[in-house]
Amino acid sequence: MNTDAEQNLIIRCREGDEGAWRLLLARYEIYVYRLCRQIGGSSEDAVDLTQEALVKVLTGLDSFQLGRPFKPWLRQVTVNACLNCLRRRAPETISLEQPVAEDIVLGDTIAGNTGDPAHAAEWRDARDVLRQAMSKLPYQQRLVLVMRHQEGLSYEEIAAATDLPLGTVKTYLYRARQQLRRKLAGVYGWE
Amino acid sequence: MKCSTEALQTFLDGELELAETEAVRSHLGGCPACRQELSRLRLLWLELEQEDEVEIPAALPFIRQQAITKARAAGQDKIGTSSVSLWNAQKLAWQPVLAGVSRIPGTRQLGLLARLAGHGLPGAIKGVSSMAGKIIGKRRDRH
Ligand SMILES: [Zn+2]
Numbered sequence: 552m553n554t555d556a557e558q559n560l561i562i563r564c565r566e567g568d569e570g571a572w573r574l575l576l577a578r579y580e581i582y583v584y585r586l587c588r589q590i591g592g593s594s595e596d597a598v599d600l601t602q603e604a605l606v607k608v609l610t611g612l613d614s615f616q617l618g619r620p621f622k623p624w625l626r627q628v629t630v631n632a633c634l635n636c637l638r639r640r641a642p643e644t645i646s647l648e649q650p651v652a653e654d655i656v657l658g659d660t661i662a663g664n665t666g667d668p669a670h671a672a673e674w675r676d677a678r679d680v681l682r683q684a685m686s687k688l689p690y691q692q693r694l695v696l697v698m699r700h701q702e703g704l705s706y707e708e709i710a711a712a713t714d715l716p717l718g719t720v721k722t723y724l725y726r727a728r729q730q731l732r733r734k735l736a737g738v739y740g741w742e
Numbered sequence: 743m744k745c746s747t748e749a750l751q752t753f754l755d756g757e758l759e760l761a762e763t764e765a766v767r768s769h770l771g772g773c774p775a776c777r778q779e780l781s782r783l784r785l786l787w788l789e790l791e792q793e794d795e796v797e798i799p800a801a802l803p804f805i806r807q808q809a810i811t812k813a814r815a816a817g818q819d820k821i822g823t824s825s826v827s828l829w830n831a832q833k834l835a836w837q838p839v840l841a842g843v844s845r846i847p848g849t850r851q852l853g854l855l856a857r858l859a860g861h862g863l864p865g866a867i868k869g870v871s872s873m874a875g876k877i878i879g880k881r882r883d884r885h
Contacts, residue, residue: 567817569810576806584805585796594797598805605809610816681789699755700790706757724755725748732786741782 558617565612576605582622583608583629589697590633592686604632626702627712630694634713637690677738684734692727695720743769745776747783754783 563571580601587600607628615624685693691713698709706724710717735741743749743765752758753766770776799805 567814569814572810572813573806576809580802580806581798584798584802585794588796589794594799598799598801601802602805602809602812605806606812606816609809609813677789678792681786682794696790700787701794706755721752725751728751728783728786728790729747731790732783735782735786735789 557621561612561615561617561621564609572609576608579608579625580605583625586626586629586697586702587633589701590630590690590694591637592688592690592693596636600633600636603636604629607632623712630698630712631714633690633694677735680734680738681731684731688727688730691715692723692730695723696727699724745769745773745779747779750776750780750783754780754787 560571560575564575583604584597584601587604588594588597591597591600608625611628615621685696688696694713695709695715698704698712702712704712706717706720709715709720713720715723749758749762749766753763758766770780
């Protein structure tokens with residue numbers, strides 16, 4: 552769809568044209584779902600988050616500035632909707648005693664795994680380990696990771712999209728990736 | 743500069759100032775440990791940048807329809823409900839849900855929806871999927 556057609560569609564959406572709403576959502580719902588899935592960390596959450604985000608897209612279209620690219624606005628609305636939903640939940644902050652997976656405890660992983668790392672590598676490849684580890688991160692850390700590595704945003708852009716201070720963005724990115732790096736170390740047997 | 747994984751991360755992100763970038767480069771030239779760490783971080787970066795295979799749920803058109811229903815209800819709240827009778831409001835709220843049902847192509851998706859419904863689908867969709875379950879039930883009876 553060219554930009555003009557898209558802007559026209561958005562104008563029709565603002566007028567409350569339901570056919571236009573349907574077209575707009577059909578065009579972008581997969582992108583929104585993927586983002587929600589990645590930020591939420593589970594497919595169960597993603598369905599609720601997506602619905603919330605899509606409602607906010609439709610009801611918030613008046614705040615979109617015509618003539619601007621639509622995707623960054625869409626991303627921001629989706630991120631805000633996710634953050635609102637996730638914030639409302641009981642905090643799932645991760646403690647060192649909380650089991651990370653089956654019988655592995657995070658404390659062990661940090662302190663240098665007691666089990667044989669080569670053994671772990673045999674039954675789980677790096678991708679799975681990382682995905683699992685990402686789903687256990689605090690949602691704010693997962694959010695900045697997705698913004699950086701999947702959406703390709705700069706630190707400043709992440710701060711703008713997530714409404715987090717720039718310093719916090721850097722800190723979350725650093726912590727999240729250190730944690731994931733430790734997981735990779737377990738898989739590859741790095742010292 | 744001293745060894746710093748934080749600087750290496752920012753370096754890989756391309757977010758260092760020019761002078762800092764040069765400092766990291768020259769440090770890497772003389773520090774095998776940081777070169778090794780950098781190659782490990784590169785591996786992590788590669789993994790993180792992989793497009794994640796996200797399975798798109800078959801229920802997505804329902805979620806769209808629900809979002810439209812909710813958005814319209816929110817719009818009506820804004821305008822004020824005085825001009826809309828209760829019946830009209832209910833009719834408006836239900837139409838898209840029912841339209842969504844009639845557009846389902848096959849039972850496979852219905853079954854999937856029914857399974858999904860147990861996993862935290864919003865209430866209204868649960869309602870639809872239990873209806874869908876009844877439809878399947880009837881069809882099975884007939885055969
Ligand atoms: Zn060094």
